Amino acid sequence: MKKQVATHFSRAGSTYAAAADVQREVAAHCAGLVPVGHYPVAVEIGAGGGLLTQQVRSHATWERYLGLDIARGMLVPSAVSGPGEALIVADGEAAPLREESADLLISASTMQWYASPRISLPANLRMLKPGGRFALCLFVRGTLAELEATSTETGFGSVLEMPDTDLYTSILDAEKGIECSHRVTDYVREYPDARSFLRQLQFTGATCTAGKRAFSRQRWESFRQLYECRYASGCGVRATYRVLFLWGRRA
Template identity: 50%
Template sequence: MKKRVATRFSRAAESYAGAARAQAEVARACAAALPAGPCGLAVEIGAGGGLLTELARERCAWSRYVALDIAPGMLARLPLRGPHEAALVADGEAAPLRPGRADLLLSASAMQWYRDPWRSIPANLELLAPGGAFALALFVEGTLAELARASAETGFGSVLPLRPAREYVNLLASLPGVAFQWRELEAAHTAPSVREALAGLRRTGATATPAPRAHAPARWRAFTRRYEELFPVPGGVRVSYRAVLLWGRREG
């Protein structure tokens, strides 16, 4: 699954920035939650082509920066500035960094791909030194709800199963020494057609699912028809996203 995720995102590297409307909104909210001012080492997980990176630079003045991403094609487009910034092709669930060294941890639209968030997110937070700050945003249950329903009713396609926001909130609440706040983010976009809604997903690379289905023409027609019946809006069809934003500090 992780290899498929990396491949899909790498293939979409050139089209990602122009198509990632929901991801851009999530990145803006994540950046706004970061503490303003100077900091030491900043670590970004799932940096991709730099949507969050560029926004975070406007708010945080880090002395060192390390970006991790499993998709080399995306990471190749990350704009680095000078010898004190580095990019590593690496999985955030096995971050090749020493705990307790980072002053800032940031991530947007990446951790929903984690296989084991209950182990991996606490391990990510352990990268922070005491007093270190974090802002994490990830897509949750309710994202692409229209696609999920039409798919379930017609047998065409599949979606990535996403966890409820409350599960991530409860996870962080269970961690000693982590003080945080949270809120949910919701957005509904309009796609001109069902075909264009799916094409937009392909342009972002967010198409890897655990159980891909064969695209039989009859099922595609049924899927398109059902999606249009259930979720019409002026100008096309609705495409919904939901994310959770978690931000705070690791206390001493």
């Protein structure tokens, strides 16, 4: 699954920035959770096209920055500057950093892809030094609920199975020394039609799921008609993205 995720996002490297309007807005809100200040060592998981990096730069500084992304094609060299900054191809679930080595940990729209969040998320947080800050956001259950319901009913397509908010909040509650706040926000987007909506997802690379189904014109037509009828909006059709924000510090 991880290899597929990397492949899908790498293929979307040239279209991601223009298509990722939800991710861009989410990144801006996540960046706002990082306190103004200087962080000697900053780490970003899922650096992608630099959407979050650019936003955090407006009010935070660092001496060293390491941006990780599992998809080589998503890493944009222009997102970093200076000898103290680097981008590397690496899985956030196997981040190449020691415990207590970072002063800031940030991540946006990435950790929903974790295979073992109960293990990996605490490991990520343990990279923080005492007093280190973190600001994370990820998509949770309820994201693309319209797509999931229509796919289930028509047999066309599938949606990534995402954990519920409670899983992540319980993980952080159980992690010793972590002070954390959280909130959940729904972002609703409108698209001209079902085809435009699916194309937008494709351009962001967020199309890798464990439940892919064989394409057929009949199933597609059933999907299109049902989606456009059931989830019609003033300007076409709607889609909902549910985002969990987690922010705080290691005591």
